[in-house]
Structure formats: C-alpha cells, structure tokens
Amino acid sequence: MNHDFTAVPDTTVPGQTRVITVALLGNPNCGKTTLFNKLTGLKQNTGNYPRVTVSIKAHEFTHRGVTIRLVDLPGVYSLNSQSPEERVGRDFIQDQNPDIVLNLLDAGNLERSLFLTTQLIEMGGYRLFALNMIDEARKRGITFDTSELSTMLGGPVIETMALNGEGLDRLLDAIVDLSASKVPASSMVISYDKHLEQAIVQVQGLVTELHPGKLEPRQSRWLAIKLLEGDDDVLHQEADHAYLIEMIRRFRYDLARTHGESAEIMVADARYGFIHGLLAEARTIADDYDSRLDITRRIDRVVLNRVLGLPIFLFLLWLMFEATFKVGAYPMDWLDAGVKWSSNLLDGILPAGMAHDLIVNGIVAGVGGTIVFLPNIAILFFFMALFNETGYLARATFLMDRVMHVFGLHGKAFIPLVMGFDCNVPAIMATRTIEVRSTRLIAILIAPFTSCSARLPVFILFSGAFFTKNPEMAVFAIYLVSIGVGLLSAVFLGRFVVHGGQTSFVMELPPYRRPTVRGVLFHMGERVLTFLYKVGGIILVGSIAIWFLQQFPRDITWSKNYDAEVAALNTQQASPTRDEALARLDTERKQERLEKSYLGRASIAIMPVFKPLGFTWRDTTAIMTSVMAKEVAVATYSILYNQDRDPNSQGLRAALAGTMTPLTAFAFMVFVLLYAPCLSTIAAIRHETSSWGWAAFSVVYSFTLAWILAFGIVTIGRVFI
C-alpha cells in the first residue's frame, strides 16, 4: 500500500453532477496549503519553509452549484524529475490530467515562480493563476497589469492573499467559468534558440510518428522539449525507441558543442528570457526590489551570526524545554489535583467490586496519569509552531548543515529531525524531500531517536521522581543524548549499513514572516486534539488491558496463608508492632498477587534481559506495554503503583521515588528514549522504505543500542558514584 504516492481515485459516479478536479501547482512555500485550507476548511499543515507538504491531499466542495475537487500537491520548482515528493506533484499534473491547473505564484518573487509556469503553458491545458502573497508585493510598491499577464499566460490571473481569503471568491468564480468554457485549452509557444528549435521540430516529428494518433501537437512538442532537456523519467519511458534515443543524444551533443552550453541550460535561458519580457510589460516596481529582504537580513545578522548563531540556536532549544517544564508545572498540578479529586469521588460513589477497581485503579489511574502532561505537550507545540511559522526552522537548517554534513547527513534531514520532537511519524514522511535514497534511508532510521512528545511524559515523571533538585536538567540531558545518538548513528549507519552518495544541498530560504496568533493557536490546538484522541484511544484501551492483565487470573496459589496469619495477628493485643506487621502482610499479599498475574508472569519471564540494567519487573512491564505508544509507560506505572495507594500519598511521583537509584533512573530514561520505535513509527518506516526488512532492522538496532547504552550508564556510573 503506497496510497500517498499514487493517484487520488476518481470519485466521479455516473449520473452525478460532474466533479471538476483542480490541481494546486506552485513552488514550495508559495501558500498552496494555506489556500487549500481556506477553501476547504481543512487544517493541513502549513509552515514558513519549503516542502511542508509531501503528499497529495484532495477535498471536494461546491461553488455556485459546481462540485470542485481541489487537490493540494507538494511544491515543485519545475516539472522535471527531482526528489520523491516533487515527483508526486509532477506526476499528478502530467499523468492525471486534472481538469484545471491552478498555478499559485509568489507575487513578491515572480521571476522564479514563473519558471514553472513557462512549462505549464507549454504543456497546455486549462489553467488559471493566483498572484498570492499580494500583500507583501503591495508593501514594496509592486503593481501588476493582470489583464496583460492573463493574455500572455493564456488563463485568468487573480490577485490573492490566501492568509486572509482576499480574492478567493473571484478565484472560485474564475474556476467555475473556466469549467464551462467551450474554447479548447491552448498552449503557448516559447521561442528558443534557432538550432534548438530545429532540434525540437525534428524530435517532435519522430515522436509523433512513434506514437501515431496518440499525441496532440502541443503534447508532442512538450515531450520533445523534455527529451532534449535530458529528463531522466521521460527518457526512461521512451527507452524502447532506440532510434529516438540516439537522435536525442546526437542533438544534445551537437548543441553542446556548437553553443558551449548544454541543452537544458539553453532551454532554461529561453524560459527566463520569456519571463523577463513578460514582467517588463506587466509589472511595475516602485521600491528597490530586494528591499523585502532587509528585515530578514537584519535579523539574520544576529541569529545566523558566525559566532553567535549556534549558541543562539541551542539557547532557543533550551528555552523551549525549560518552558515546557517550568511553565507546564503549574497547570499540571491543577490537572493532577483534578484527577485525584475525581478518583476519590468515584471511589466513594461506586460500590466496591470489579467495576469499581477497573474504573478507579485502571481507567482513571491510567488515563488520568497521562492526561496531566497535556500542558507540557501544549507548550512544546507552541514553540514548534513558532519556529515553523516564523521561518526560523529553515534558517536552523542552514546553521546545522555543516554539522550534519560532518555526520554524513544531509542538511535537509534536519527539518525532519526537528519535526521528530513533535512526532516521529510525520518526521519520517518529511524525509521525502531528500533526493538520494541512501541519505534518505539514514534519515528515516535515525528519526526514531529524536525524542517525540509522547516520550516527554515519561521523562517528566522520572526526572520529577528521581532528580528533585533540578529535574529540567535531566530532561535537557535526555534531549542532548537523543540528538547525539541520532548523529552518531548516522555515522555508523553510513559507514556500515547503508551505502550511497551525498547530494548537493540547494534550498530556498523564505523571508521571516510574522506568525499569526491564529496560525500558532491552530497548530497547537490541532496537536493538542491529537494527543487527546490518543488518550481517549490507545491509552484508554491500553489501561483497561493492563488492568485486566494484572488482575487475572483470579485464583493463584499463594505462597503462604495470608488470611490465617492476619487472623493470628488480630488476636494479639493492639500495638504499633502489630499494626506494622499487618501492613507489611497486606503489602506482601498485593505484591504477590501482582507478580502472579498474567502481566507479572510475563514481565518476570522477560526480566532477566533487563536485570543487568537494574530494572525491576514493573519497569519491564512499562517497557513492554509502551511499544504500543510511549505514553503507555506512564499509564502502566500509574496502574501498577495505584494498587498500594494510600490516600495521603503525593501521587505517582512519590510512589516511584526510591524504587531506583538516580543512576538507574537515568539509564531507564535513556532506554525508553531509544528502544524500539512505537507501533505507528514502525508502520511509517515500513511504508516509507517499502520494506519490512528495514522496519525490523530499526527495531532490532534501536533495542540493542538502548540496552548497550543503558548498561554502559549503570556500569560506568557506578564507578564514579
């Protein structure tokens, strides 16, 4: 199953009104997804850096009685084959024949945006154009003659601001008008160098002969140009026609010899020539053209400073975690109190019995124990949204490229890795922007080591329980371990497991943009909802399952007769010694019940694996259950330690404190950080590499690494402490 790469199925059902498919085509970061969200009401991810969208998304809506199926595509700079996610966009336009192509242009950056457009108009087909981010162009005193533009591009041109919806009604009207158009779709001819043009005509002739009756003239010309440009995919398609391939090789050779320039460069020259001619007619510039970058340059002089750049970046990361921890502590306490209150309330209301225990000790403990971390997660997302929306993330890629390079990673692998702090699954999908397969594979394999927000609850719980002096430093240390292990793993994998070359690093850096309050809250709200769904889904189910597994079987063979011993003690005179003995018996009995439950037995069977690390069987249980989703570890502890809950206790944190030495606790945190990715991440690895082998490798590799590191920490640590 590879549905993200394949075409969106045609939803037209005979007898229904026709559905108009409109594809959004444009450079990365020109606002396609923002426009898509505005028109469909969906909340797809956007951000101020290139290549946020890496797969096709389609949605239907109606305008003036016409059903429009809008398709959001990954951004592309040209229709030639490049990285996997660019190919998705290009293939959709070329092979799926959308009824209409809506070409989004960054109005402040028209020269480059129009390169893609020159290919589109050569290819032909119904099309219209949105001059998006018109607000930024206006601010710089740029104005357009849209009617002139639309004549020269062969389709309506409309000024829009996707962010606030300006111009979108006119855009929809134009789509509806175009869909009713009786005029056949036309293509435009861009004039090339004389020799190149002759070559095109000859190749076109041969192509038409080879595909008799299949190609319209505009299609055959388009194909001829692409072949002469040396487009790998098209050459591959035509590989059967040896004579054609030979003809193309000869033309390319001759052109290069006589012009001192390869054919693709000549084509690009001509396209930009057309663009400059077009803009000279249809655009007026009042200000200095580069002025939109002035503010960006000024900010960069500080944040990308050669000395301060990296320290500032580290400081921002530290600030993010510090805030996540410190600021998050207050609402966390309130939530904690709320959970305790409702637990006590239910405890009082529900009649004693199985249902009571399941609800109070299973569901409320598990779900409640996890949900208290909501504020921390929300704060983390707030910072991530801020980095995304301002454009700092793209700049951080620039800062880190050298460092990444040293570790054999591509600079482009940086954004996926940072995204991993949020969740590993989209991070793994985001590696699609990396062109070379081997480099991409390494990025996929190290992605699970970035500490996702699901692991944060475990770290906060543990650092609060075992590192009471400065818990946030323990968490920060874990994040550093996370980054370090990821980078070193990349070196290791690059050297011994995955072989392949480096690619060049060519990236557009968008100007800084002021994040909108709505955008940031949107982003945050969406992530918070995802977390809540998770709590209501897998955490809830997991909690119930864990509760049952630690309660059953009901009949176990006790190692001693607790009832008799209690009865014997009860006959004695009341004294502190007697009460103590009674309490100890009670704890022992509960302990034995747990250890002989299904869960306990399974954990004790596996425990030898973790014995050298100093983990108890409860820790083993948490490790096993959290393969489902890492937060389940917290729910597990909540349930396991809720058994001997005394009403005055300080909650889970206090119950945990003292069960391990800080050293073992840190080893445990490192273990949880690194060992086997959660189920969804394993599925994502399998999907993106199209191989179970790599998914299995990832599980085994990360488990081994986790074990060795944790063992190293307890062994070496013991020497020093």
Add this chain to the structure above:
Amino acid sequence: MTHMNASVPLSNDNTLTLAELGPGERASIRSIAGDASLKRRLSAMGVVRGHEVSVDQKAPFGDPRIYTLLGYQICLRNEDARKILLTRDR
C-alpha cells in the same frame, strides 16, 4: 572532472566562482558546471546566465552560504557554489 576547471581561478580578474564572491560584491552568472541534475535544479531556481547574485550570510564554519538571486534567498554549499561561474559587474 568538469568542476575542476571551474574552480581554478582564471587569469581574467573579472571572472570568479560564486564561492569566491565577497560580501557587498555583485556579479552576474556566466555558466554552471556540474552534472545535469544539478544544472537542471539550479537553472529552475534562477541560476541562469545574466542574473545578478550577491552574498548575504555565511554559516558558522563558512559553509554553506546564503545568496540573493532574483529577489529571493538561496542557500548553497561551497562545493556547489564553486561550480557556478560569474562575471564581476563593472
């Protein structure tokens, strides 16, 4: 190795590679060396004969760098920038 040619400083002091461009200088693109895929990618992004470029920012270790081209910023590693040949504007 085509890019070796491009990285050798030419005798003509009007010609330089993008990697040699200093802060505050402006120059026009003359040609790109390198493999076809890099050429296609760069030319789609406006690295085309006649376009003016300037350097904005160097990363902490001097590599990669940010350039301004056609009114937007592009980031390139020095090894790629060495493949882009410029003519200094007079």
